[in-house]
Amino acid sequence: MxxxxxxxxxxxxxxxxxxxxxxxxxxxxxxxxxxxxxxxxxxxxxxxxxxxxxxxxxxxxxxxxxxxxxxxxxxxxxxxxxxxxxxxxxxxxxxxxxxxxxxxxxxxxxxxxxxxxxxxxxxxxxxxxxxxxxxSLGPDPLTDDFTPDVLRAILEREGRKQIKGVLRHQGTIAGIGNAYSDEILHTAKMSPYRPASAIVEAGQVEMLHAAIRTTVGDAVDRSRGLAASELKGEKKSNLAVHGQTGKACPVCGDTVREVSFADSSLQYCPTCQTGGKPLADRRMSKLLK
Structure with a gap:
């Protein structure tokens, strides 16, 4: 996408x-x-x-x-x-x-x-x-007015909602989809299931803000000047966890895991993001019953 x-x-x-x-x-x-x-x-x-x-x-x-x-x-x-x-x-x-x-x-x-x-x-x-x-778009994450204070207000408003969904919702923050939300959370070392308000309570708003700006900004810089025919390959070749299930995390070497949903999936590194604990894959759990 x-x-x-x-x-x-x-x-x-x-x-x-x-x-x-x-x-x-x-x-x-x-x-x-x-x-x-x-x-x-x-x-x-x-x-x-x-x-x-x-x-x-x-x-x-x-x-x-x-x-x-x-x-x-x-x-x-x-x-x-x-x-x-x-x-x-x-x-x-x-x-x-x-x-x-x-x-x-x-x-x-x-x-x-x-x-x-x-x-x-x-x-x-x-x-x-x-x-x-x-x-109905939310703020653009690369504009000057997307500050840590703006992000803090968003996280406080979203409360107990999982941060993965908060990042992907276009009415909350514009332009971030499934792939870059995985990459942002890997950079920030945060679980995709973490409640938005918990990030505020832990004093990690600036960390998440920096991960958003760096991940999205670097991707824009790498893509700038490329023809349309080259963009898909550039994106895939620079993803650390998204779409990398079963491969080694480039930061710690742990195996990248996946959680599947009805029409999408997310990828993450247990060591970097969830304290070494694999997240429950609810769809697979149902199949094994």
């Missing part, structure tokens, strides 16, 4: 590629991806691209006052094409193509989504705040 660092890098890459170009056409290959109707997609034709930015995990292409906004969900991605096919794409669930944006020089980009669970979303709006997911 693309998270803040990957979407930030995508925005930077596309900003350079789209600068000075006009949108010639926008083709919908998956009509379910479009979540708005006013302005219509046809209103984008002929508009000059002004900027490409990010709001949390939302990618925003601004063109002459309108915004084409994408949420790539779990399996979405953006693929640049130096030359797009002359014929518009046909709707097809097998191709994975959701949207194609064609520029005035016949270059463009394909927005794709793998798998059968279609969650990718596209919005055409006059103001990004018209997108409900953007309007």
């Amino acid at each position: 693309p998270e803040l660092p990957e979407v930030e890098a995508l925005a930077l890459d596309l900003r350079g590629r789209l600068d000075g170009h006009a949108i010639a056409a926008v083709h919908l290959a998956a009509f379910s991806a479009l979540k708005t109707y006013d302005p219509p997609v046809s209103a984008l034709s002929g508009l000059l691209v002004d900027d490409v930015t990010r709001h949390g995990k939302f990618l925003d292409i601004e063109a002459s006052g309108l915004h084409v906004i994408f949420h790539l969900a779990r399996a979405g991605w953006v693929r640049w094409k130096d030359e797009v096919p002359a014929l518009p794409p046909r709707p097809s669930s097998k191709s994975g193509l959701a949207v194609r944006i064609v520029l005035d020089d016949d270059s463009g980009l394909d927005v794709t989504e793998a798998g059968t669970k279609k969650s990718l979303a596209m919005y055409v709006v006059r103001d990004p705040l018209e997108v409900p997911g953007i309007a």
Whole structure:
């Protein structure tokens, strides 16, 4: 799933590629991806691209006052094409193509989504705040106003909620997903099940704040300047625990463990994060009964 660092890098890459170009056409290959109707997609034709930015995990292409906004969900991605096919794409669930944006020089980009669970979303709006997911975003963890005091207030408000879920909730902190929440908690040496309020009580807010800024900030720095085609590989090659089940922790050498849920999983190091104790995997426990 693309998270803040990957979407930030995508925005930077596309900003350079789209600068000075006009949108010639926008083709919908998956009509379910479009979540708005006013302005219509046809209103984008002929508009000059002004900027490409990010709001949390939302990618925003601004063109002459309108915004084409994408949420790539779990399996979405953006693929640049130096030359797009002359014929518009046909709707097809097998191709994975959701949207194609064609520029005035016949270059463009394909927005794709793998798998059968279609969650990718596209919005055409006059103001990004018209997108409900953007309007409800929490603070961005890389901005100057995301201070330890802001984080402390969040943790106090969330109370006994597990810190893993607090970090992932976009209305609480914007842009952090499953992978980077695992990485942040490994850096901070905290259990994913730890209550948010316990971090405040232990005087460890500054430690968690530093882990958030360092983990996400370093990922952004590594991704900056990379083309979209290189971002997935860069992310995977720099993860310490997420997706590393059964491998050695790069800090202590213990075996990275996993807890599975219905539609996701988390990874952690027992020595670094839970005092050497494995966390209960509730799904596996049910299977063994």
